[in-house]
Amino acid sequence: MSKTFYVTTPIYYINSDPHIGSAYTTIVADVVARYKRMMGYDTFFLTGTDEHGQHVLNSARAAKKDPKVFSDELSRRFVDLWKGLEISNDAFVRTTDDYHVKTVQMFFQKMHDKGDIYIGKYEGWYCVNCETFWTDKDLDEDKVCPTCHRPLEHVEEENYFFRLSKYTEPLLKHFKEHPDFVEPDFRRNEMIRILEDGLEDISVSRTSFDWGVPVPFDPKHVVYVWFDALVNYVSAIGYGWNEEMFNKYWPADVHFIGKEINRFHSLVWPAMLMSMELPLPKKIFAHGWLTVNGEKISKSKGNAIDPRVLVKAYGMDAVKYYLLRDIQFGNDGNFSEDNLIVRINADLANDLGNLVRRTLSMISQNFDFLPNFSEIGAYDDELEKLTTETIKEYFKFMDEFNFTKALTNIWKLVKFGNKYIDLTEPWLMAHDDSKKARLATVLYNLSDLIRNVAIMLSPILVKTADNILKNMGQRFEGIETLGWHKTVPGVKITVGEPLFPRIDTKKWKKVINMTKEEDKKIEEKSQVTIDDFAKLDLRVARIVKAERIPKSEKLLKLILDVDGEERQIVAGIGKVYTPESLLGREIIIIYNLKPTKLMGIESNGMLLAAKDSDKLRILTVDGQIDTGAKIS
């Protein structure tokens, strides 16, 4: 039986706009999936979309769309985004998929049957944005959501509850027996502290809206969106509909998530699985947040960076390299475009790009094919030792998800490669036939180093590694080929284009600043202050006389009564309203508009009307009010 590896990302809220912060979870999970595939694991990598709940329903209503139609459109955006970011997921689960809905109902039914779900009354606070319930104990006096800081709704309704409290002790036991269950360890300790305080039962159904999975035995309730969402990790791999697949992949090897959803994954989800008598995932890894100037990147903070913009400017390989190298996985990390550019120029263009180019150019100048080694000389031992050590540590660090360390180590080897060239001075051997064998060995050793580096980098620098191997006439044929002197000699090589062109920082237009500036301009343009608004004097007026302006289809001359004053305005509503139909109507005008003349006729003010693509309607007041009344 082959080894399997099951890795997941959270399923994304369908109505959220993905940014580089949220894409981070998936980008990292993709690296791990590719690494495990390379290691020979039968890997299953799952992502998807979280589509139920009040928040989605509200957004669908605001967009005047049926929630399913709305979800279909939005889910597509995620599928396309991941494709654009070269994400290699094996499946894409949607919580509106039939098999998922059925599995959620199976969970709910079974947990109810065994008494772990019961009916009760919920009274407390709810964050529509995070779809999270909070108790007074979690909140300050201002009653805002501890995660997103938006005001909470006070709710009181009959709900089904999950007997989470019952699982406090079993969970504590599991945490103790499996010290690697939640990582990093400081996040595990947070969870243990919560457990030591004791868990409370949680509400797992809602009745105030119907966009969700119906509770099978009480369909006026829909299943709480988090209960529904967590089940995706088993529904997508066949729980309840494909036993063979489910048994093959479950329990998951790792759930990658962001730190703010750790409680749901490390406490609620395992308790649900215990209730279902299913094995628990082997690991939950809760990473930190990407920040900009110390603030979490998020749409609502206005600091969202579109990953597509970054990838278009710098390429996926470079963006991924930067994220994994500069941001210690597990901790929060500041995203900086300047640092990304530094990494591209220093590490990718200079260190790696030059090593590959120098080596391949020397081979093509001196040999018809990639030469074999024969004459071992100075520094070869050192190179062999460093290569072997780097590979050994690579496995260790990648298995620990310590990408920063894995990459730092690989770069030690890359840098040593450049140093090896300087020390062995192959260019001096090129013109001396007696040194041809040594030259061949030096170039073989360098090729071997580069091949090993390319293989180790291939889960991260996917295209670059593939290019390097192709140009060197090498193929990846299993992880056993990662190692000293396993390069196949005698093959044709191609020098190829530079891997990463240097970015000239003096001429380069940074993409984030540009979008930020643009955003700012748009924002500044579209926003008015209360002082701006106060400059407008809007008043109610009654139309006392109306007539067409000769030779114009559109313009009408209106005489208005504004608190006893007679005013004349010209209005472009003649195609829609006849003069007769307007008499006696109360309208809204801009009272302090600078007078002007239209077709030679004085207009002293302007009426307000609403217009869409084919209709126009004047604004009137709701009920009786004196003319001259101010609008504020």
Ligand code: ME8
């Ligand atoms: O939480 N830095 O979905 P989501 C790093 N639907 N990671 C970030 C981030 C940032 N600035 N902003 C967001 C949900 N994320 C639920 C999950 S799973 C059963 C249900 C991460 O769309 C966040 O931590 O709000 C999470 O891992 C992912 O983006 C999706 O978040």
